[in-house]
């Protein structure tokens with residue numbers, strides 16, 4: 041089957057039926073994914089970003105045949121995920137973050153041997169393929185150790201090696217760097233970038249904006265089951281480039297009333313706060329104006345403020361602006 045697209049979705053939707061309550065249980069339908077369109081080219085590294093519960097994992101599970109769509113269609117390398125599930129499975133790998141999916145009491149080598157058997161890798165190809173993958177992910181020399189002694193970063197690398205055993209053309213990476221330290225996360229990014237350089241198509245979900253910015257060719261932002269924006273990291277950042285980003289250090293606790301005061305100020309599109317060490321840092325997105333500086337400080341007048349800085353918008357600024365609804369549509 042020939043198509044330039046590795047991943048396609050048209051109007052893809054999935055709802056879950058659940059029960060709420062205990063004494064008087066009631067049926068409830070959750071529309072996790074509501075009509076998603078995707079077109080990912082072969083060899084692309086595509087990021088799917090969104091807040092918790094946005095529908096990222098549900099989307100991935102439909103694309104990799106683990107869940108049937110409630111409506112809509114999806115194809116991987118031209119094969120329909122519902123009708124040609126076997127053909128799809130042969131060509132994809134799935135790696136998810138966290139602790140599931142590996143045998144703790146076995147060595148990394150034995151884990152990979154087991155999965156190679158399970159994925160139907162030819163017996164005489166198994167060992168060379170495993171050695172090659174251990175090399176790719178940087179675990180050579182540690183493969184005889186039991187997984188229970190592995191660090192988070194090493195486990196993630198092993199997960200990636202497992203997902204690549206059968207040489208998938210399309211790899212789904214669901215939060216690969218969750219809980220991994222910065223040095224190990226950088227190593228993982230190198231592994232992912234190398235895979236894409238070698239021609240693998242990757243669909244990645246992550247909550248780390250800097251990771252998405254560094255790695256992804258294109259990004260789609262999903263919230264409440266619908267796509268809110270799509271474009272290259274640069275295109276997404278351009279949406280907020282017309283805004284000034286102001287950061288104010290505050291040495292007292294910033295309350296919801298301060299944020300509300302800021303949001304009610306003319307020209308301010310967004311105000312958020314994050315605690316960094318002993319200070320609260322208030323970030324404000326504002327339309328460029330001479331008065332912004334003074335207006336922001338006035339809104340925080342009852343607090344002890346420190347350094348005020350203006351900086352270039354980051355992908356995180358663009359992301360927050362998209363999911364909070366201050367920018368919409370395709371880039």
Ligand SMILES: Nc1ncnc2c1ncn2[C@@H]1O[C@H](COP(=O)(O)OP(=O)(O)OP(=O)(O)O)[C@@H](O)[C@H]1O
Pocket residue numbers: 056057058070071072090091092093094095096097098099
């Ligand atoms: N098996 C299930 N049964 C019922 N509801 C579910 C099920 N799986 C997911 N949901 C709901 O569907 C919605 C989307 O969940 P999903 O796991 O796809 O989000 P996500 O974007 O991957 O979130 P996170 O970033 O937290 O992993 C959420 O409201 C979630 O509670």
